[in-house]
Amino acid sequence: MISSSINFLFLVFISFVPSVIDSSFGMGYGFIVTPLLLILGYNPIQIIPAILVSSLVGNLLSAIFHHKLRNVDFNLKSRDFKIALVIGGCGSIGSLFGALLAVEISQLYLSLYIGIMVIAIGLFILSSQYLSFKFSWLRMTALGLIGAFNKGISGSGFGPIVTTGGLLVGLSEKVTVSIQSLSELLASSVGLATFILSGVHIDAYFTIAIVTGVSIASPLAAVIVKRSSGEKLRWMIAFTAILIGFFTLIRTFL
Numbered sequence: 001m002i003s004s005s006i007n008f009l010f011l012v013f014i015s016f017v018p019s020v021i022d023s024s025f026g027m028g029y030g031f032i033v034t035p036l037l038l039i040l041g042y043n044p045i046q047i048i049p050a051i052l053v054s055s056l057v058g059n060l061l062s063a064i065f066h067h068k069l070r071n072v073d074f075n076l077k078s079r080d081f082k083i084a085l086v087i088g089g090c091g092s093i094g095s096l097f098g099a100l101l102a103v104e105i106s107q108l109y110l111s112l113y114i115g116i117m118v119i120a121i122g123l124f125i126l127s128s129q130y131l132s133f134k135f136s137w138l139r140m141t142a143l144g145l146i147g148a149f150n151k152g153i154s155g156s157g158f159g160p161i162v163t164t165g166g167l168l169v170g171l172s173e174k175v176t177v178s179i180q181s182l183s184e185l186l187a188s189s190v191g192l193a194t195f196i197l198s199g200v201h202i203d204a205y206f207t208i209a210i211v212t213g214v215s216i217a218s219p220l221a222a223v224i225v226k227r228s229s230g231e232k233l234r235w236m237i238a239f240t241a242i243l244i245g246f247f248t249l250i251r252t253f254l
Contacts, residue, residue, distance in 0.1 A: 008209045015054060015213030023062040023221030024228070026163030026177035027125070030055065031118045031241055033210075035248040042206075044110045049200055050207040052192040055184060058214035062181035065222030072178030083140060083171075084179045087162060088186030090141045091148030096190050098153035100198070108252065110153070115248035117150060121160040122241030135169040148187035158184050160241070174225055 015033060022029030030051055037047045067074040074081045105113075147161035159180050166176035196202070 011209035012213040015210040016217050019214040019217035020221050024224040026180040027160040035244045049195045049202045050210045052188050054210040054214040055188040059181045059185040061218035065219050066178035069226045071174040071225050084182040087144035088183035091144030091187040092190040094145040094148035098149040111252040115245045118241050118245030122238045125238035
Protein backbone atom coordinates (compact mmCIF):
# COMPACT_ATOMS: atom_id res chain seq x y z
CA MET A 1 0.00 0.00 0.00
CA ILE A 2 2.82 2.41 0.92
CA SER A 3 4.68 1.57 -2.28
CA SER A 4 1.53 2.15 -4.32
CA SER A 5 0.92 5.52 -2.64
CA ILE A 6 4.49 6.61 -3.24
CA ASN A 7 4.22 5.64 -6.90
CA PHE A 8 0.96 7.59 -7.21
CA LEU A 9 2.51 10.72 -5.64
CA PHE A 10 5.55 10.32 -7.89
CA LEU A 11 3.33 10.34 -10.99
CA VAL A 12 1.43 13.37 -9.63
CA PHE A 13 4.74 15.21 -9.21
CA ILE A 14 5.94 14.23 -12.70
CA SER A 15 2.79 15.72 -14.23
CA PHE A 16 2.55 18.73 -11.89
CA VAL A 17 5.87 20.46 -12.63
CA PRO A 18 5.72 20.26 -16.45
CA SER A 19 2.05 21.25 -16.33
CA VAL A 20 2.91 24.45 -14.46
CA ILE A 21 5.47 25.20 -17.16
CA ASP A 22 3.11 24.31 -20.00
CA SER A 23 0.10 26.24 -18.73
CA SER A 24 2.32 29.21 -17.91
CA PHE A 25 4.26 29.39 -21.14
CA GLY A 26 2.29 27.35 -23.65
CA MET A 27 4.75 24.48 -23.96
CA GLY A 28 6.53 21.83 -21.97
CA TYR A 29 4.00 19.33 -20.65
CA GLY A 30 3.67 16.65 -23.29
CA PHE A 31 7.18 16.73 -24.66
CA ILE A 32 8.69 16.58 -21.16
CA VAL A 33 6.30 14.05 -19.58
CA THR A 34 6.04 11.66 -22.56
CA PRO A 35 9.80 11.07 -23.10
CA LEU A 36 10.40 11.01 -19.34
CA LEU A 37 7.83 8.26 -18.83
CA LEU A 38 9.34 6.39 -21.77
CA ILE A 39 12.74 6.60 -20.07
CA LEU A 40 11.15 5.22 -16.88
CA GLY A 41 9.92 2.20 -18.82
CA TYR A 42 6.23 2.92 -19.47
CA ASN A 43 4.69 1.82 -22.76
CA PRO A 44 3.79 4.55 -25.33
CA ILE A 45 0.25 3.22 -25.75
CA GLN A 46 -0.14 3.39 -21.95
CA ILE A 47 1.29 6.92 -21.82
CA ILE A 48 -0.38 8.69 -24.74
CA PRO A 49 -4.08 8.20 -23.79
CA ALA A 50 -3.29 9.30 -20.22
CA ILE A 51 -1.46 12.37 -21.53
CA LEU A 52 -4.44 13.21 -23.75
CA VAL A 53 -6.90 12.89 -20.84
CA SER A 54 -4.74 15.04 -18.56
CA SER A 55 -4.22 17.58 -21.35
CA LEU A 56 -7.97 17.80 -21.85
CA VAL A 57 -8.58 18.49 -18.16
CA GLY A 58 -5.58 20.82 -17.84
CA ASN A 59 -6.42 22.85 -20.94
CA LEU A 60 -10.02 23.31 -19.85
CA LEU A 61 -8.99 24.53 -16.40
CA SER A 62 -6.21 26.71 -17.82
CA ALA A 63 -8.51 28.39 -20.33
CA ILE A 64 -11.02 29.16 -17.59
CA PHE A 65 -8.42 30.62 -15.23
CA HIS A 66 -6.65 32.59 -17.99
CA HIS A 67 -9.96 34.17 -18.93
CA LYS A 68 -10.91 34.92 -15.34
CA LEU A 69 -7.54 36.58 -14.67
CA ARG A 70 -7.88 38.57 -17.93
CA ASN A 71 -4.80 37.13 -19.57
CA VAL A 72 -7.04 36.74 -22.62
CA ASP A 73 -10.57 37.56 -23.81
CA PHE A 74 -12.50 34.38 -24.55
CA ASN A 75 -15.90 35.97 -25.05
CA LEU A 76 -17.61 34.22 -27.96
CA LYS A 77 -17.29 37.21 -30.33
CA SER A 78 -13.69 38.07 -29.45
CA ARG A 79 -10.76 37.71 -31.88
CA ASP A 80 -8.88 35.58 -29.36
CA PHE A 81 -11.71 33.06 -29.16
CA LYS A 82 -11.98 32.88 -32.97
CA ILE A 83 -8.23 32.22 -33.31
CA ALA A 84 -8.43 29.43 -30.72
CA LEU A 85 -11.43 27.94 -32.51
CA VAL A 86 -9.68 27.94 -35.90
CA ILE A 87 -6.49 26.39 -34.54
CA GLY A 88 -8.35 23.84 -32.44
CA GLY A 89 -10.85 22.93 -35.14
CA CYS A 90 -8.25 22.42 -37.88
CA GLY A 91 -5.90 20.86 -35.35
CA SER A 92 -8.50 18.23 -34.56
CA ILE A 93 -7.94 16.80 -38.05
CA GLY A 94 -4.22 16.48 -37.42
CA SER A 95 -4.87 14.91 -34.03
CA LEU A 96 -7.17 12.32 -35.64
CA PHE A 97 -4.58 11.13 -38.17
CA GLY A 98 -1.80 11.23 -35.58
CA ALA A 99 -3.74 9.06 -33.13
CA LEU A 100 -4.68 6.57 -35.86
CA LEU A 101 -1.03 6.24 -36.84
CA ALA A 102 0.08 5.84 -33.22
CA VAL A 103 -2.19 2.81 -32.78
CA GLU A 104 -0.59 1.06 -35.77
CA ILE A 105 3.08 2.09 -35.51
CA SER A 106 5.63 -0.05 -33.60
CA GLN A 107 6.98 1.03 -30.20
CA LEU A 108 10.48 1.41 -31.69
CA TYR A 109 9.43 3.83 -34.42
CA LEU A 110 7.08 5.73 -32.11
CA SER A 111 9.85 6.26 -29.53
CA LEU A 112 12.25 7.26 -32.32
CA TYR A 113 9.76 9.77 -33.70
CA ILE A 114 9.14 11.27 -30.24
CA GLY A 115 12.86 11.69 -29.57
CA ILE A 116 13.57 13.38 -32.90
CA MET A 117 10.47 15.56 -32.65
CA VAL A 118 11.36 16.77 -29.16
CA ILE A 119 14.89 17.75 -30.23
CA ALA A 120 13.51 19.55 -33.30
CA ILE A 121 11.01 21.47 -31.18
CA GLY A 122 13.76 22.56 -28.79
CA LEU A 123 15.89 23.81 -31.68
CA PHE A 124 12.85 25.55 -33.18
CA ILE A 125 12.21 27.41 -29.93
CA LEU A 126 15.85 28.53 -29.76
CA SER A 127 15.78 29.84 -33.34
CA SER A 128 12.38 31.51 -33.10
CA GLN A 129 13.79 34.80 -31.83
CA TYR A 130 15.41 35.37 -35.23
CA LEU A 131 12.20 34.84 -37.23
CA SER A 132 9.20 37.10 -37.76
CA PHE A 133 6.08 36.83 -39.97
CA LYS A 134 2.84 38.73 -40.43
CA PHE A 135 -0.29 37.32 -38.84
CA SER A 136 -2.49 35.26 -41.17
CA TRP A 137 -5.33 32.83 -40.62
CA LEU A 138 -3.67 30.37 -43.00
CA ARG A 139 -0.50 30.26 -40.90
CA MET A 140 -2.49 29.72 -37.71
CA THR A 141 -4.41 26.91 -39.41
CA ALA A 142 -1.16 25.22 -40.47
CA LEU A 143 0.21 25.52 -36.94
CA GLY A 144 -2.90 23.81 -35.60
CA LEU A 145 -2.67 20.94 -38.08
CA ILE A 146 1.03 20.25 -37.49
CA GLY A 147 0.86 20.67 -33.73
CA ALA A 148 -2.21 18.46 -33.35
CA PHE A 149 -0.72 15.69 -35.51
CA ASN A 150 2.21 15.55 -33.08
CA LYS A 151 -0.24 15.61 -30.17
CA GLY A 152 -2.22 12.71 -31.56
CA ILE A 153 0.75 10.51 -32.39
CA SER A 154 2.86 11.15 -29.29
CA GLY A 155 0.81 13.08 -26.70
CA SER A 156 3.09 16.10 -27.17
CA GLY A 157 4.24 18.78 -29.59
CA PHE A 158 1.09 20.91 -29.94
CA GLY A 159 1.97 23.65 -27.46
CA PRO A 160 5.52 24.44 -28.63
CA ILE A 161 4.46 24.75 -32.27
CA VAL A 162 1.28 26.76 -31.69
CA THR A 163 2.71 29.00 -28.96
CA THR A 164 5.99 29.76 -30.72
CA GLY A 165 4.10 30.23 -33.99
CA GLY A 166 1.72 32.66 -32.32
CA LEU A 167 4.64 34.71 -31.03
CA LEU A 168 6.21 34.69 -34.51
CA VAL A 169 3.10 36.27 -36.06
CA GLY A 170 2.92 39.02 -33.46
CA LEU A 171 0.48 37.78 -30.81
CA SER A 172 1.37 38.79 -27.25
CA GLU A 173 2.77 36.13 -24.93
CA LYS A 174 -0.20 36.07 -22.56
CA VAL A 175 -2.71 35.85 -25.39
CA THR A 176 -0.71 33.19 -27.23
CA VAL A 177 -0.36 30.97 -24.16
CA SER A 178 -4.07 31.29 -23.38
CA ILE A 179 -5.11 30.55 -26.96
CA GLN A 180 -2.88 27.49 -26.97
CA SER A 181 -4.68 26.14 -23.90
CA LEU A 182 -8.17 26.47 -25.37
CA SER A 183 -7.27 25.25 -28.87
CA GLU A 184 -5.40 22.22 -27.53
CA LEU A 185 -8.54 21.23 -25.65
CA LEU A 186 -10.20 20.39 -28.98
CA ALA A 187 -7.17 18.53 -30.33
CA SER A 188 -6.84 16.46 -27.15
CA SER A 189 -10.54 15.56 -27.26
CA VAL A 190 -10.37 14.22 -30.82
CA GLY A 191 -7.13 12.35 -30.19
CA LEU A 192 -8.53 10.73 -27.06
CA ALA A 193 -11.79 9.77 -28.78
CA THR A 194 -9.79 8.12 -31.58
CA PHE A 195 -7.86 6.00 -29.09
CA ILE A 196 -11.05 4.96 -27.28
CA LEU A 197 -12.85 4.03 -30.51
CA SER A 198 -9.77 2.06 -31.58
CA GLY A 199 -10.20 -0.13 -28.51
CA VAL A 200 -7.05 1.01 -26.68
CA HIS A 201 -7.23 0.30 -22.94
CA ILE A 202 -6.80 3.33 -20.66
CA ASP A 203 -4.94 2.65 -17.41
CA ALA A 204 -7.24 4.28 -14.81
CA TYR A 205 -4.71 4.37 -11.95
CA PHE A 206 -1.99 5.84 -14.14
CA THR A 207 -4.35 8.37 -15.74
CA ILE A 208 -5.88 9.58 -12.46
CA ALA A 209 -2.41 10.24 -11.05
CA ILE A 210 -1.40 12.29 -14.09
CA VAL A 211 -4.69 14.23 -14.13
CA THR A 212 -4.33 15.07 -10.43
CA GLY A 213 -0.98 16.77 -10.97
CA VAL A 214 -2.30 18.74 -13.93
CA SER A 215 -5.42 19.89 -12.07
CA ILE A 216 -3.38 21.24 -9.16
CA ALA A 217 -1.04 23.08 -11.53
CA SER A 218 -3.62 24.92 -13.67
CA PRO A 219 -4.67 27.79 -11.35
CA LEU A 220 -1.08 28.33 -10.23
CA ALA A 221 0.04 28.64 -13.85
CA ALA A 222 -2.61 31.25 -14.67
CA VAL A 223 -1.31 33.41 -11.82
CA ILE A 224 2.26 33.04 -13.12
CA VAL A 225 1.18 34.23 -16.57
CA LYS A 226 -0.50 37.21 -14.94
CA ARG A 227 2.73 38.23 -13.24
CA SER A 228 5.54 37.07 -15.53
CA SER A 229 6.76 37.39 -19.12
CA GLY A 230 8.42 34.00 -18.96
CA GLU A 231 11.17 34.59 -21.54
CA LYS A 232 13.93 32.97 -19.48
CA LEU A 233 11.80 29.93 -18.74
CA ARG A 234 11.11 29.40 -22.44
CA TRP A 235 14.86 29.09 -22.97
CA MET A 236 15.03 26.53 -20.17
CA ILE A 237 12.22 24.55 -21.80
CA ALA A 238 14.08 24.51 -25.12
CA PHE A 239 17.27 23.13 -23.57
CA THR A 240 15.28 20.62 -21.51
CA ALA A 241 13.48 19.43 -24.63
CA ILE A 242 16.74 18.86 -26.49
CA LEU A 243 18.28 17.02 -23.53
CA ILE A 244 15.29 14.73 -22.95
CA GLY A 245 15.02 14.10 -26.69
CA PHE A 246 18.59 12.85 -26.79
CA PHE A 247 17.97 10.63 -23.73
CA THR A 248 14.90 9.18 -25.43
CA LEU A 249 16.85 8.33 -28.59
CA ILE A 250 19.67 6.77 -26.56
CA ARG A 251 17.21 4.61 -24.58
CA THR A 252 15.45 3.56 -27.81
CA PHE A 253 18.59 1.89 -29.14
CA LEU A 254 19.89 0.43 -25.85
